Every structure is written in structure tokens, then in C-alpha cells.
Amino acid sequence: MYPSKHSHAPQSPPPEISGPTRGFSIRDASAADLDQIIAIDAEITGLKKVDYWYEVFHRYGARARQQRQFLVAEVDGRVEGFILGEIRDWEFGEPPCGWVFGISVRPDARLGGIGTRLLDAICAGFKRGGVTKVRTLLARDNNLVMSFFRAQGMMAAPFIALERDIA
Amino acid sequence: MKLQRSTSIALCSILEAAASPERLVSAPEIAEKYGVSPHHLAKVLQQLGRARLVVASRGVGGGYRFVGNPKRVTLLDVIEIFEDISARPAESGDKENATDVGRALALVLSEVDETARATFRSITISTMLKLIARERPGD
Numbered sequence: 001m002y003p004s005k006h007s008h009a010p011q012s013p014p015p016e017i018s019g020p021t022r023g024f025s026i027r028d029a030s031a032a033d034l035d036q037i038i039a040i041d042a043e044i045t046g047l048k049k050v051d052y053w054y055e056v057f058h059r060y061g062a063r064a065r066q067q068r069q070f071l072v073a074e075v076d077g078r079v080e081g082f083i084l085g086e087i088r089d090w091e092f093g094e095p096p097c098g099w100v101f102g103i104s105v106r107p108d109a110r111l112g113g114i115g116t117r118l119l120d121a122i123c124a125g126f127k128r129g130g131v132t133k134v135r136t137l138l139a140r141d142n143n144l145v146m147s148f149f150r151a152q153g154m155m156a157a158p159f160i161a162l163e164r165d166i167a
Numbered sequence: 168m169k170l171q172r173s174t175s176i177a178l179c180s181i182l183e184a185a186a187s188p189e190r191l192v193s194a195p196e197i198a199e200k201y202g203v204s205p206h207h208l209a210k211v212l213q214q215l216g217r218a219r220l221v222v223a224s225r226g227v228g229g230g231y232r233f234v235g236n237p238k239r240v241t242l243l244d245v246i247e248i249f250e251d252i253s254a255r256p257a258e259s260g261d262k263e264n265a266t267d268v269g270r271a272l273a274l275v276l277s278e279v280d281e282t283a284r285a286t287f288r289s290i291t292i293s294t295m296l297k298l299i300a301r302e303r304p305g306d
Binding site: 140141143147153156 | 241281282285286288289290291293294297298301
């Protein structure tokens, strides 16, 4: 996949959303959040990918492009989770839709609705950008995240991911 | 993909019971709704009881209650009580599987099996109840 060159309707920053139970808020990621984001990702994946996340922030952070979003969930100054994605046009021949490329919530902060609120917030942004469908792609054995997306009402998309070794 | 009849009955029974946790669901009610023989249903419910997914209450007003955790129990958990849908390894005595054609076919079938397992494993009873509500006419 490659970034779309087409522009979408201008988006205003997302309204700050407060969670009902723990008082978390959802907002755009900032450069100051990167250390925590890198730590969350490293805790979950076992790999500390500093350069990767700085590059992601350069591309997705601070509304680098209107159709891109990089959001964090914050509780009392602590980043508990994040989500990123963007609207892409005619990817795989399909009309424009929102793609979620990553979502993570600290293991000790799960089951509190943070993932749901992050997904809701990015979907609201996609909707403001003029699309009405959200998609994602994940490993078949990533049951934890697949179950999460299923619980959010997501069903199989009309695609099959294919691969082969390149000799 | 087609599930065995017992598996299908088990899933329907679990979902009926989980949808109404405040009451007991009677076996005749399930049998009538899904067009299944009471004898077959009794055997299925017995297996679900042994798997500690339902408990039975006997007597007038008796029935079944789902006692699993709807956010944890998946479709695969229920299915695997009744049938094995895992990717099938080639049987050593099967001549077809010793051929290039047989091995290539097995590879494709295994791909289908693994996708089916991943799908069933990712859908909990709770997610299914939401899906059922969404599919309900008028909702």
C-alpha cells in the first residue's frame, strides 16, 4: 500500500473525549508521547523500535496529512494506548475507506474500554473525512486483537492477503 | 464450510441460553425453535454440561443456563467439543497424499482450515450475541 495523493475534506482536531469510568481522554499524539508509545509497543511486541516510531510520528503525527490520524488515550498524563490509521483512496481497487494500521493498549490498562474509545475516535475522524467504512489487516494468529475487532462488530473484508518468498 | 448437526445444535443452544441469562431455557423450546429431535438435543446438552458450559435444573420450570464466561468462550471452544476442524495432516496410508497433486491439494485445504479456525477462535459468545442483535429484523 502507498499513501494516497488525493485530499479529503479538511478535518478539525478531534473533540477531546473523556471516558466515563476512568477519566481518560483521547487526543492527537505529540512528540512528547513517543517515549511512552515506544515503551508500550516494546512491552507488547518485545521489540524496541525507536527509529520506526519516530518515522511513524513524522508521517502520521500532528496531522501531517489531513487524512492521517495518530491518537493516544491518556490518563493523568500517562499514555495508556494509541491508535493510528488513515483514509486511503482506491486501495486494492476499493472506494476510499479508513484503514487502522495499529492499536495498542497497555496490558494493565485493558478491559477498561480504552481500545473501544480509541477505535471510536479514529472512526469519527474517518467519518469527518468523508468515508463510511473502516478496515484493518492483522495476523491470523493474533487472536487477542482479532477478538477485539470482532467485538467491535468488524467482519471479514472481501480481501485475501497473499504472500510468497522472493528467491 | 458446514458444521456437523450436533455442533450446530450446540451453538444454537449455547446462544439461546447466553442471550437470556436471567432465565432457564427449556429443552423443548430449543427443540421446537431449531427443529431438532428432543433425543438428539438431550445428548448435545449433556455434552455441553460435561464441558461445564451449561447447567441443568430439573423439575417444573426447569431448563438450562449458560454458565461460561460469554466474553471468553469462543465458537471454537464449543465446536471442538463435537468435532475436530483442525488442519488435517496427510494420513500416511493414503496413497493420494504421497503424490505431488495430493500434497498441493492438502496445502490449499490446510489454508482453508486455518482461516476457519482463526475465525471461530476470534468470535466469542458475547460477540455473537451482538451480531445476532444486529441481524434481527427491525433492529
